[in-house]
Structure formats: structure tokens, C-alpha cells
Amino acid sequence: MTGAPASISLANWLTQPYAHWSLQHVDDFVPTAVIPRGTGDIARLVLVEVPLADIRLTDSAGAPVTVGEVLARTTTDGWALAQHGALLTEEYFDGFAPHTRHLLFSVSKSLIGVVAGALHGAGVIDVDAPVTAYVSALNDCGYSGATVRHLLDMRSGIAFSDDYMHPTAEVHLLDQAVGWAPRTSPDVPATLYDFLLTLQQKSPHGGPFEYRSCETDVLGWICEAATGQPMPQLMSGLLWSRTGAECDASLAVDAAGTGFFDGGVSACLTDLIRFGSLFLREGVSMTGEQVIPAAWITDTLQGGPDSRQAFAAGPGGNDLPGGMYRNQVWFPHPGNTVALCQGMRGQMIYINRAADMIAVKVSTQDDAGDPRMFADTLRAFDAVAAELGPSPP
Numbered sequence: 001m002t003g004a005p006a007s008i009s010l011a012n013w014l015t016q017p018y019a020h021w022s023l024q025h026v027d028d029f030v031p032t033a034v035i036p037r038g039t040g041d042i043a044r045l046v047l048v049e050v051p052l053a054d055i056r057l058t059d060s061a062g063a064p065v066t067v068g069e070v071l072a073r074t075t076t077d078g079w080a081l082a083q084h085g086a087l088l089t090e091e092y093f094d095g096f097a098p099h100t101r102h103l104l105f106s107v108s109k110s111l112i113g114v115v116a117g118a119l120h121g122a123g124v125i126d127v128d129a130p131v132t133a134y135v136s137a138l139n140d141c142g143y144s145g146a147t148v149r150h151l152l153d154m155r156s157g158i159a160f161s162d163d164y165m166h167p168t169a170e171v172h173l174l175d176q177a178v179g180w181a182p183r184t185s186p187d188v189p190a191t192l193y194d195f196l197l198t199l200q201q202k203s204p205h206g207g208p209f210e211y212r213s214c215e216t217d218v219l220g221w222i223c224e225a226a227t228g229q230p231m232p233q234l235m236s237g238l239l240w241s242r243t244g245a246e247c248d249a250s251l252a253v254d255a256a257g258t259g260f261f262d263g264g265v266s267a268c269l270t271d272l273i274r275f276g277s278l279f280l281r282e283g284v285s286m287t288g289e290q291v292i293p294a295a296w297i298t299d300t301l302q303g304g305p306d307s308r309q310a311f312a313a314g315p316g317g318n319d320l321p322g323g324m325y326r327n328q329v330w331f332p333h334p335g336n337t338v339a340l341c342q343g344m345r346g347q348m349i350y351i352n353r354a355a356d357m358i359a360v361k362v363s364t365q366d367d368a369g370d371p372r373m374f375a376d377t378l379r380a381f382d383a384v385a386a387e388l389g390p391s392p393p
Contacts, residue, residue: 004028010182019345020364023103024077024096026266027250030179033232033259035240035249043244043274043286050088052081057383060375070380074346074363074373077102078269081359081381083388085277085286090270099247101266102362105343108251108265109216111235113152113328114278114292115223117300118238121293124226127152134222137193142201143218150205151219152327155310157203160212164344164368170199171213178254178264191256192217209307209314209325213262216328220261231259243278244287245271263343269360276349276358279329279339300327301336301353308334319371332378338385340378344368348377355385 004025005018013022013029022029053068071079077096081089092098104111119125125134127148132139134148142158150156161169175181176188177195189195196218220231227234232251240249249271252264267275277286279301282294307324311317322334330340341349346363359381365373 010180014180014345016364016366019366020077020094023345023362023364024100026103026252026264027101031253031255031257032250032264032266033230033253033257035232035251035265036236037245037248037271038236038241040241041244041287042246043277045082045085045087045090045270045273045286047087047090052089052384052387055380055383055387057379059379060372065376067380067384070376071361074361074377075365076346077362077364079359079361080269080273081357081384082273082277083355083357087270087273088388092269096269096362098270099268101247101250101268102347103264103266104272104347104362105263105345106213106216107272107341107343107347107349108261108263109213109328109343110341110349111239111265111275112216112220112223112231112261113300114275114296115231115235115238116148116152116219117292117296117327119223119226121296125222131218131222134225135218137197138218141197142199143196144201146205148219148222149304151215151222153304153307153310154209154212154215154325155206156212156215157201157205157207158199158212158214159202160199160214162211162213174213174217178252178260180252180260190254192254192258192260193221193256196221207310207313209311209317211314211316211325216262217260219328220259230257231261239275239291242287242289242291243271243274243285245274247271269362272349272360272362273358276341276351276360279351280353280356280358296327300329301331301339302326303331303336338382342374346370346373346377348381350378350381352381352385354390355388357385357388359384 078092146156163169247268249267252260283292303326311324337354339351346365350359
């Protein structure tokens with residue numbers, strides 16, 4: 001681990017002062033597998049520099065700030081923004097660099113969701129089928145009776161908490177199972193799949209939205225089982241090699257080599273622009289290839305008949321009034337104009353279809369899920385979209 005901070009360990013690698021290094025060197029610290037970009041054409045992004053950092057807005061506390069001030073106080077490692085396919089800004093801070101992979105945390109969930117969408121479009125996965133149609137072992141845990149759709153929209157009835165601030169939350173056990181935290185609970189299984197089989201049901205499947213990282217892990221398992229391919233190979237073939245990515249991505253893996261689907265992807269900054277463009281171009285990449293069906297993009301944007309009601313009824317639904325969650329993607333406002341792929345500690349892909357704009361930000365925030373930092377980042381990107389104006393008809 002050349003260049004690693006002294007005394008870094010599994011107990012502290014996601015906290016400061018270690019996290020600034022580790023989020024950019026995951027491949028040097030925990031086991032990972034490469035997600036190859038393949039040999040296809042790179043989608044070239046032409047930089048047409050536009051001053052955006054001085055755009056003014058009102059932050060979540062009602063104070064006047066600039067976009068640049070929001071970026072600085074939300075511990076931004078790098079950000080980029082594109083409109084109409086042109087790159088308007090690309091900035092790196094504190095040693096982060098263009099070809100350095102950065103841990104995406106739960107932005108990974110949206111990547112897995114798109115893989116599932118591609119498999120659904122190919123007729124390999126039926127989203128209305130029970131999860132046990134693909135992984136029979138799930139018959140013996142709380143996921144029995146759940147469907148793939150329940151996973152995609154996080155509407156199973158599984159007992160699982162993602163609250164990192166709560167010492168007994170199941171997410172801490174998940175981190176131990178995949179090797180991201182010291183094993184303080186001897187009964188925790190040593191692999192992701194074995195851990196998922198311990199989860200129990202607390203309420204009927206198909207109820208309110210509740211954010212659970214385990215849903216994406218089961219979804220990734222189904223994708224692998226349905227195809228017989230490991231996720232790095234699957235994601236490369238269906239997604240990463242077809243977006244015009246410039247760099248390989250990587251996926252953290254557990255002791256058995258299984259991917260940490262819900263939060264283990266690392267990627268370079270501008271490749272997230274290329275991924276996000278799929279949601280502006282009806283599933284077509286910047287190189288002109290139909291990566292996922294347009295129908296999947298439409299379904300993601302429109303949601304199901306009760307997606308917004310289910311979101312409002314879930315824990316925290318009032319934090320984003322009028323929002324929803326569909327196919328592992330967030331919609332923070334009423335309507336379907338703005339979509340988010342987001343991860344803890346300040347990772348975000350912001351997609352604004354009305355402005356034909358994508359903004360990406362990778363960060364090393366101290367707090368796993370600081371609501372004010374999230375709100376201010378969203379306000380900043382909304383302000384840029386408003387300043388740039390809507391896409392021409």
C-alpha cells in the first residue's frame with residue numbers, strides 16, 4: 001500500500017484523516033475486481049469552459065452562497081458538468097486526478113439497476129417474477145415471496161437498517177460480512193450471499209419505500225444467477241464497455257470473490273458523465289450505441305402507479321416531498337425532470353433532463369449522510385441548471 005497513511009486499518013479507513021486517501025485507493029486496500037472498459041471508442045468530451053462556481057444561490061439554511069462555496073464546504077474531491085454533450089467544467093482538488101478511480105458508495109446501486117434493466121430488456125430477467133425464480137436459496141430467508149420489482153424500488157418487507165449512526169444497524173453487519181469492517185460479531189457470515197440469507201421479513205413485501213442496501217445486493221445476486229456471469233464481467237459487457245468510458249472501473253469483492261454490489265464500485269470522474277448521459281439520451285450512449293432499452297429509461301422516469309405514494313409513506317419520505325425512488329434511482333422533486341444517483345459521503349450524479357445537463361461530484365465528507373450537505377449540493381446543481389437555461393426544443 002504505497003502512500004497509504006500510517007496506522008490505516010479496517011477500523012478507520014472510512015474516517016478522516018484516512019478516507020481522503022482510501023476513497024481514491026480502494027484497489028490498494030481491499031480486494032477488488034476490474035470492470036474493463038473494453039476496446040471500444042472513447043466518448044470524447046470537449047471542454048468548453050464556462051464559469052459556474054460564481055453562480056449564486058440560497059443554501060438550505062437560507063444564507064446566500066455561491067456554487068464554489070458549496071463545493072468547498074462539502075469536501076469535494078472533484079466535479080464535472082456537461083450540457084448538450086459539451087463539458088463545461090472539470091475540476092480536481094487535493095491530489096485527486098482525472099484517471100484516478102474514486103469510490104462511489106451507493107451510486108453503485110444505480111449501475112446495478114441499469115445492468116438489471118439491460119437484462120430485463122434482453123428477456124433474461126422478468127421484474128415481476130419472484131426472486132426465488134432466480135436464486136432458490138432465498139426461499140429460506142425473509143426474501144421468500146418478494147419480487148425483483150420490490151428490490152428495484154426498495155419495497156420489500158425485510159428488516160434492515162442503513163443507519164450508520166446506530167451501533168446495531170444491520171448495515172454494520174453487512175460491512176463485516178464483505179470485509180469492510182473488523183469482525184466484532186462472530187456470528188456474522190463471512191460472505192455477502194451467506195449474510196443475505198440471514199435476513200428476516202418484518203412486514204409485507206410491496207409496502208412503503210425504505211432504503212435498504214441489501215436490496216441491491218440481492219438484485220446483483222439475481223443478475224449473476226440469471227446469466228451465470230460474475231458482476232464485473234457482466235457490467236463490463238452490458239454497460240461499461242458500451243458507454244464510451246475512458247477508464248476501467250472496479251468492484252470491491254468479498255472473501256469468496258462476490259462483488260459488493262450496493263456500494264463497491266470505483267470509477268473515474270468523467271466516466272460518470274458518460275454513464276449519466278444514458279438518462280438524457282433514452283438509453284443511447286455518447287458513442288451512439290443503445291445500451292439499455294428506451295422503455296427502461298421511460299419506466300425509470302415515470303415510476304410505477306404508486307411510486308410517489310410509497311415514497312411518501314416510507315421513513316424519511318418527507319425529506320424530499322413529492323419525490324420517489326424507481327429502479328435504483330432517486331427523484332428528489334415532483335415530476336421527472338431531475339434524477340439522482342447518490343452515495344454517502346457526498347457522491348452524486350445529477351441528471352436534469354429539462355436543461356439537458358449532467359453534473360457529477362465525488363467527495364470525502366466526514367458524515368456518512370449529512371442532510372445539509374446533500375441539500376446544498378442539490379440546490380447548487382439546481383441553480384446551475386436554472387442559470388444555463390432549459391434545453392432548446
